[in-house]
Amino acid sequence: NVDVSGLVDSEGGLLDRAIFTDEDLYKQELRRVFAPSWLFLAHTDQFRRPGDFFTTYMGEDPIIVTMDKSRRIRAYLNSCRHRGARVCRADFGATRNFTCTYHGWAYDLEGALVSVPNKDGYPESFDAKDWGLVEVPHVETYHGLIFGTWNPAPLSLRESLGDMAWYMDAMLDHDDEGTVVVGGVHKWVLEGNWKLSAEQFATDWYHVNMSHASALTVLSPSGKAPRDEIVHRTGRQYVDPRGHGAGFPVHPKNRFDARTVHEWMDYDALRERLGDARVEGPLTTGHATVFPNFSYLPVNGSIRIWHPKGPDAMEVWAWTIVDKSMPDEVREAQRLYNLRTFGPSGIFEQDDGENWSEVQAISRGFITNGVALNYQMGMGSEREDGRHPGTTSELYSDAAGRAFYGHWRDLMNTPAWHEEKR
Numbered sequence: 001n002v003d004v005s006g007l008v009d010s011e012g013g014l015l016d017r018a019i020f021t022d023e024d025l026y027k028q029e030l031r032r033v034f035a036p037s038w039l040f041l042a043h044t045d046q047f048r049r050p051g052d053f054f055t056t057y058m059g060e061d062p063i064i065v066t067m068d069k070s071r072r073i074r075a076y077l078n079s080c081r082h083r084g085a086r087v088c089r090a091d092f093g094a095t096r097n098f099t100c101t102y103h104g105w106a107y108d109l110e111g112a113l114v115s116v117p118n119k120d121g122y123p124e125s126f127d128a129k130d131w132g133l134v135e136v137p138h139v140e141t142y143h144g145l146i147f148g149t150w151n152p153a154p155l156s157l158r159e160s161l162g163d164m165a166w167y168m169d170a171m172l173d174h175d176d177e178g179t180v181v182v183g184g185v186h187k188w189v190l191e192g193n194w195k196l197s198a199e200q201f202a203t204d205w206y207h208v209n210m211s212h213a214s215a216l217t218v219l220s221p222s223g224k225a226p227r228d229e230i231v232h233r234t235g236r237q238y239v240d241p242r243g244h245g246a247g248f249p250v251h252p253k254n255r256f257d258a259r260t261v262h263e264w265m266d267y268d269a270l271r272e273r274l275g276d277a278r279v280e281g282p283l284t285t286g287h288a289t290v291f292p293n294f295s296y297l298p299v300n301g302s303i304r305i306w307h308p309k310g311p312d313a314m315e316v317w318a319w320t321i322v323d324k325s326m327p328d329e330v331r332e333a334q335r336l337y338n339l340r341t342f343g344p345s346g347i348f349e350q351d352d353g354e355n356w357s358e359v360q361a362i363s364r365g366f367i368t369n370g371v372a373l374n375y376q377m378g379m380g381s382e383r384e385d386g387r388h389p390g391t392t393s394e395l396y397s398d399a400a401g402r403a404f405y406g407h408w409r410d411l412m413n414t415p416a417w418h419e420e421k422r
């Protein structure tokens, strides 16, 4: 294990590019950042009946998420206890058992090994009870979002979210009915380290007026708004000590770009439920990251996970969620708005992916890799602003990014529970 203190100067706002390219650091990240953290798994709406399942990853570990016979959401390592093949190769579906296609061991929804072909060939000491699927020990839900962790003694999910929950509620808690998923899960591959995208969603509003200038112009009501009309100038950035972050312009008039959705929303009711500060800030537009690799765009209803695939690559998995109370035509408007902007071919998504891949592509250069990156914007601006909970900074600031990497550094330097055994 490497002491990464010299690679992340979160107080001075300097980063060493090795954290995006080094293979050994990446493996350490899987052990010390991903294994102990709460990681997003799926949305509760994907599990309506016992046996509904969805396969995903925690770090690079394959995972089955399913609803058991008692309707409890559980998660298992998707790897057969016999020779290690995946016991579920489908992306999602419904089943009674997970049967391994290699030799036929089968596991029930509670993870128990319930069928072993030619069982007589095993010694008497073989007990199927010892060979169930490995279960993710903690699975918890926050307003429809399911998270899991391998950490045997974690803070609760709610505790680990801290004040970040207040900002998340601007997307998740519009009424008592909660949210549902519309459409499928979009998945695409990007060259780029997972942290480049996670940190951008936590902290980087700076890029918006440059990288997305043409997209913002096209989306303006006239389709050709002058630059002065499209740039954001005021707003805040939430800075969380556990590495979460949320940036949002403040629009006193409830700005919302998807017209049909905008007209359907009952802003008076939302102001009563969530308060003016949330309706005028995090609800109107913005982006955020729950450390380490879950991000969302409240106004688009986009939730996504940046699955790490080595230091140089990630898979983006993205869902569109909407209020359950939305009528079909409004849901469809939200789905299309999200696809056009932040779907795999969305006009903003293209700008972002290009930036991350560009940064990654050149970072392996020997000299390039040794040149530090600057995260100093907004240094010293962190404070309690009296309107939003926790610590906030300016809209244009790297403060949440410094906190993100500070937490990452601390986890990287802390032995995880499993290291005593290995």
Ligand code: FES
Pocket: 080, 081, 082, 083, 084, 085, 100, 101, 102, 103, 104, 105
């Ligand atoms: Fe699964 Fe053999 S690897 S039954």
